[in-house]
Amino acid sequence: xxxxxxxxxxxxxxxxxxxxxxxxxxxxxxxxxxxxxxxxxxxxxxxxxxxxxxxxxxxxxxxxxxxxxxxxxxxxxxxxxxxxxxxxxxxxxxxxxxxxxxxxxxxxxxxxxxxxxxxxxxxxxxxxxxxxxxxxxxxxxxxxxxxxxxxxxxxxxxxxxxxxxxxxxxxxxxxxxxxxxxxxxxxxxxxxxxxxxxxxxxxxxxxxxxxxxxxxxxxxxxxxxxxxxxxxxxxxxxxxxxxxxxxxxxxxxxxxxxxxxxxxxxxxxxxxxxxxxxxxxxxxxxxxxxxxxxxxxxxxxxxxxxxxxxxxxxxxxxxxxxxxxxxxxxxxxxxxxxxxxxxxxxxxxxxxxxxxxxxxxxxxxxxxxxxxxxxxxxxxxxxxxxxxxxxxxxxxxxxxxxxxxxxxxxxxxxxxxxx
Ligand SMILES: *[C@@H]1O[C@H](CO)[C@@H](O)[C@H](O)[C@H]1NC(C)=O
Numbered sequence: 001x002x003x004x005x006x007x008x009x010x011x012x013x014x015x016x017x018x019x020x021x022x023x024x025x026x027x028x029x030x031x032x033x034x035x036x037x038x039x040x041x042x043x044x045x046x047x048x049x050x051x052x053x054x055x056x057x058x059x060x061x062x063x064x065x066x067x068x069x070x071x072x073x074x075x076x077x078x079x080x081x082x083x084x085x086x087x088x089x090x091x092x093x094x095x096x097x098x099x100x101x102x103x104x105x106x107x108x109x110x111x112x113x114x115x116x117x118x119x120x121x122x123x124x125x126x127x128x129x130x131x132x133x134x135x136x137x138x139x140x141x142x143x144x145x146x147x148x149x150x151x152x153x154x155x156x157x158x159x160x161x162x163x164x165x166x167x168x169x170x171x172x173x174x175x176x177x178x179x180x181x182x183x184x185x186x187x188x189x190x191x192x193x194x195x196x197x198x199x200x201x202x203x204x205x206x207x208x209x210x211x212x213x214x215x216x217x218x219x220x221x222x223x224x225x226x227x228x229x230x231x232x233x234x235x236x237x238x239x240x241x242x243x244x245x246x247x248x249x250x251x252x253x254x255x256x257x258x259x260x261x262x263x264x265x266x267x268x269x270x271x272x273x274x275x276x277x278x279x280x281x282x283x284x285x286x287x288x289x290x291x292x293x294x295x296x297x298x299x300x301x302x303x304x305x306x307x308x309x310x311x312x313x314x315x316x317x318x319x320x321x322x323x324x325x326x327x328x329x330x331x332x333x334x335x336x337x338x339x340x341x342x343x344x345x346x347x348x349x350x351x352x353x354x355x356x357x358x359x360x361x362x363x364x365x366x367x368x369x370x371x372x373x374x375x376x377x378x379x380x381x382x383x384x385x386x387x388x389x390x391x392x393x394x395x396x397x398x399x400x401x402x403x404x405x406x407x408x409x410x411x412x413x414x415x416x417x418x419x
Contacts, residue, residue, distance in 0.1 A: 047300065052129065053404050055122045057296035058110035059087040060407035062333070064294040065108075067410045069329045071291055078419065079412040080320045082139060082212030082361045084130065086330070089141040089208040089357075091123055092163040096143075096155050098343030108333050120162040127163070130401050130408060134271040137214050137408055140188035141165060144181075144207040146352065147172035155347050167347075174199050181209070185360065189213045193362050196323055205352045206344070211360035214399060214409055216275065219268040221369025222247055222315075232316060232416055233283045233393040242416050243317045244392070245367050250313035253306035254387065260290050265313075265389050266306050270370045272403045276302065278396040285394050285414050299398060300405055311389045315365075316416035322361040330357045363399075363409055 048054050063083025071079050087109055094105040106112055111119055131139055141163070145151070147170045159165050168184070170177050182195040192213035200207070222245040230244040253266040263279045276299065278290045331339055338354040391413075399409035 045300070047405065051116045051122045052125045054114055054116065055119065055126055056401070056404040056406035057300075058114055059084060059091070059126075060296040060299075060405070062087050062090075062109045063407045063410060064296070065333050066326070066329060067294070067412075068291050069332045070326065071287070071412055073329060074412075076285065076414065078320060078414050080322045080361050080363055080409070081326075081359065081411070082210070082214075082363075082409050084406060084408055085139045085141050085210035085212045085361075086208070086326065086357065086359060088123070088127065088139070088163060089143065089210045090330075090335075091120070092141065092159055092165050093143055093206075093208065093338075093344075093354075095120065095158050095162075096344050096347035098345045101338065101342040101344060104335065104337055104342075108335050120158065124162045126404060126406060129404050130406050132271070135273060135401070135408075136217060136271060137212065138189040138192055139212040139408075140185070140210070142184070142209040143167045144204065144209055145169050145347070146205045149348055149350065149352070151348055152346060170200075170204060174202070185211055189362075193360050194321075196360065198323065201356060204355050206354045207356045207358060208354065209358045212409065213362045214364070216365035216368075216399075217270040218365075218367075218369030219270055220247075220251070220371065222367035224367045227317070227367060230314065231392060234415060235285055235394075236283055240415070240417070244314045245317060246312070246314040248312050250311050250389075251308060252311055252313060252389065254309045254311065254389065255302065255306045260293060262290055263389065264302055264306065265311075266303070269399075273399060273401055273408070274303075275365075276398040276400060277391060278398075279389070279391060280393070280395070283393040287394065287396055287412060290396055291412075294396075294398070296405060296407070299400060299407070303400070303402075303405075309387055311387045314390045314392060316391055316413075317366050318413065318416055319364045319366075319418060320362070320411060320413070321419055322359060324359065325356055326359045327355075327357045361409070363411065 048057055060083070063081070066083045066086060067079065067081055070081060090105055091109060094102050097105060116122055131137055142165055145167055149169055151167060151169070156167065159167065178199055181200070185193055186195070189211060193211055226246045227243055229241040231239050232242045233239050255264045257264055260278070261281050263281060265277045265279070267275045269275060280287065280290070340353065341351070342353050344352050394412070394414045397411050397413065398407060400406070401408055
């Protein structure tokens with residue numbers, strides 16, 4: 001099991017006031033420089049003993065693997081993924097797999113580390129939790145099969161029961177099939193993901209399709225009057241102007257990770273979710289060091305260790321989309337055999353194999369949020385501690401469900417203008 005050693009160095013210290021006036025009632029005291037130390041993650045964390053959280057950690061670790069692979073394939077462009085929707089399609093496919101292929105998929109999804117015998121039942125619970133209406137997350141996955149395929153009757157009921165998925169059999173007419181896919185996607189995401197014009201390849205045997213949309217609602221909304229064009233440093237030499245939201249007195253959770261040389265901040269979203277930002281101290285498009293440390297356990301630790309502070313915050317407005325395939329990416333995650341000669345004998349008697357993994361994602365945040373911040377009352381003449389947190393250079397963001405710990409979306413923002 002991945003063991004993570006986290007060292008947080010608190011480079012900030014609050015100026016303590018002798019005044020008894022409560023200016024920041026929600027803030028926990030930060031440990032001073034002397035309190036710096038290493039925390040070894042306990043594998044027996046009670047959080048991971050809850051079956052749905054344990055499963056969420058497993059599929060999220062697959063998600064970080066998928067992201068790392070995708071990011072290494074795209075060193076100079078943004079990356080946007082909803083790994084959970086990809087994991088869902090794979091997990092669903094494993095219901096149609098014989099033992100050899102089932103093990104292959106289960107290893108990729110880290111199910112081999114789970115003792116829970118009812119993975120698929122727990123997955124249903126996870127899906128119900130993360131797609132609850134207050135989460136604003138639309139996520140859909142699907143198994144698409146070659147035309148005229150005869151499906152074994154035993155395959156469909158468990159698929160529908162745990163994943164709400166009905167396998168789709170292609171007609172073989174590219175125009176009709178594309179239209180049907182677009183219609184399905186529109187229905188599943190309530191029209192939030194635009195229609196694709198990318199035709200499906202002709203030689204499909206098994207295609208996995210996954211899509212997700214998310215529009216963030218901050219717990220504390222940004223004041224749109226404070227949004228303005230500001231610098232974003234693409235790299236050491238190039239700077240662009242982009243719309244940046246700002247909050248001069250944001251309350252956020254923060255930590256400086258000296259090993260990763262990055263500033264981590266967490267902002268809460270409505271629906272028990274949060275956005276975690278990883279911002280390198282120096283401008284760079286090489287985020288490898290941070291990426292390599294991303295695991296469910298590490299993120300869980302961060303969630304516990306960050307300290308509440310007040311900061312001058314600037315965040316670029318973001319609207320990112322992805323419409324493409326992650327076939328080659330998935331292959332690299334020890335899943336090549338699914339594309340060669342897998343055992344999918346619980347789906348059909350015919351020899352079929354995975355040919356394509358499609359992914360669509362749309363992700364957005366702007367000023368929108370639930371309410372105004374409860375402001376600490378500023379007293380004139382008092383020294384106000386303030387830290388700057390400006391997302392004005394390439395960064396990574398992680399959208400996490402606080403209830404289960406599930407990774408819902410993940411992105412590398414090298415250029416906030418998109419795509
Ligand atoms: C990116 O950073 C990593 C770790 O710091 C380093 O090993 C790697 O060589 C860098 N890659 C590039 C392309 O500079």
